[in-house]
Amino acid sequence: MPEREAIAPHEISLAVWDLASPVVAGRRATLKAGASCPSGCDLTGTRIDIYDESGARVGGGRLGPAPWPETAALYWAELDVAAPEGDGDHAWSVHASAPETLHGSATAVVSVVAVSPPEFRVTVEVSEQGSGVPLAGVELRVGRFRAATDEQGHARVEVPGGTYELCAWKLGYAMLSRTTHVAADTTIRLEVAAASEPDQPYWM
């Protein structure tokens, strides 16, 4: 009987995204996970398992039948996971294993921040310095919590009580940061200044 030539398995790899951070300890959360084969193979049905640091499975599922937009062949799924019971920094291990032998398995590690349930609502209103025009699309950080302003220049973040570093940034504007203490529902108004643009266009 002729010796069968060994075929090296295709090396798949993973992407994990859209885990809303931080997650609230003990609640459910979602993330997206995708796997890709450099040969563009169809990975529909590939099994995804998510484990916490102790090795306990906290979620998983199987990849769907269509690649993620604009990718060559990243088969993906939105997966339900159980957030850690205690607050703090955690790491989940995301494991992919294809249903057939042509493809190997892959593992990726994703960081997870779990926090206590929020107590207070912080409303941030952002406008442009000088003009006073409300600014949409301003990225905000309140400690580890993040949000972006809406068309009215407003953003809402729910946080546990405490002292936070508040940071606001939008493309084309200078970064603004300040320290704020939250002990009740509160509204914070910020004015951000336009950053200086180059004094000449990019010659073309």
Add this chain to the structure above:
Amino acid sequence: MNRRTFLKDGALGVGATALAGVAVQDGDVAAQRVTRWDRAADVVIAGAGASGLCAAIAARDLGASVIVVEQNHDIGGHAMVSGGRIPLGGGTRLQKKFGVVDSADQVYLDHTNPGNLELRFSDRDLVRAWAEENAATFDFLLDNGVRFDEVMPTLVNGGTVPRLFRTLPYSDNLKETINGSPGSGLVRALEKSARAKGVEILLRHNLTRIVRDNPTSGRVQGMTATFENKVLNVEARRGVIIATGGFTSNVAFRRMFDPRLTEEYQVAGEPWSRQTADGEMLAMAIGAALWGTSNVASERGRTVTKTRHIGARYGYENLRWNPGSPMFPLAGGSGLTVRSYQDVICVNQFGARFWNELDDTYGFLNACLGRHDDGRQNGKLNGGGPIWAIFDAGAVAREKWDPRPPNVDPNGWFFSADTIPELARRIANPYQVQPMPPRNLEQTVGTFNAHVDAGKDPDFGRPGLMFKVEKPPFHAAWATPILHDALAGLRINGRGEVLDMRGQVIAGLYGAGESAGGFALHGLPRVTVFGRIAGREAARART
């Protein structure tokens, strides 16, 4: 028979070494001999850029016959694709038109301020001569057809008086302007004027030798150039002007000043024109000195710059290649203009972050040029190797990028993939001498994303972390620093004469533009003024 006639007639039965008593190799002397001149002019200029064209017109205006040899297939040099910024003062006609009061003294004081970190290492003899000729040179440009954007001038270079005017692009024809840059309005207007006045320009001629009476003594007689492998000996009855445009494209030469500037660093202005150091090296071969060499590594100005248009080979901040440019097939891509480095992380060839990407100082550039290895000395010993900007679909959306050709150059300068490990495997570039380890890049991105979660970058102190690199597809874009200014060059005096290493004038040899050193001023104001000075002085030279 004087010595020049003797040489010219080819009556060299005796070696020039013996005549001059200079101890050099016989072979060198033989190489130095020119027994027949193919062409002759009063003033012969190497380089048809902003400096050489000013020199040509200035010499011609005094009645000298002028031949200009140019390496490129067209005139203009780097100035053609420049921003056309010409901050000259001292009371120019346009300054007066806008009611700006200025003087040569004030120009001198502004450019010799010891607090000016960029200019304080300059030779003040040169700055004084330059200041005296500011206004006359600006008006000379106007008189030769250069058109400026006539708006109130602005302050630049630490000056106390508004001086910055910009030229207007020469036309809307990219074949004429090459990239639509304002600098085309300077050099095309000067070319037109020079040709109308009778200057002869020989394109595609490479300067190969400066001919001097003796290898390191005597007067400069002319130059040798090659055109289509044929040698052309050009006699200069009054002077040779070196206006070849600097050395930035010459890796060996630029490393004399900063050994870190190895081959992976690309050059602003390329691929249109190259700064090959020909003028400097050939002048040094006949004894010329360099000047102001510390300016190259003073960490001021634009010797090394942070790349602004990533994902293409040439990403200098003020030069974005237009897909309609006749040079675009060589440029390869326009690049994605980074409005904020908040949207990317920068990694080295091993896939590791190395600095706060938001830093726009020389701190970032030094980190790029620093030692990058994998901890086992597997990296380059000199130069930092390629720097790649890594980003995701979220960054593409925020920056409103279209990461496809012609914006990016997938032929070695831009890569995309579904996952981070796959992205690392795809990176292949002439300067990426070993594959980027996929695990390294995956770990780097994972660590950075954890820092974003935490809101702090303990590794490099990047402030205000906002965005993870997590959403597919992923991209790697060439973001290696790009070089610009040659802030050192041949030693000249205030008359544009080149000096030797003993400080003596080399009779008949002049220098101007980026190939002249000693004045660390960026760009066109320096090269236009000294071009005009050199042309004038060469035309006046007594032989």
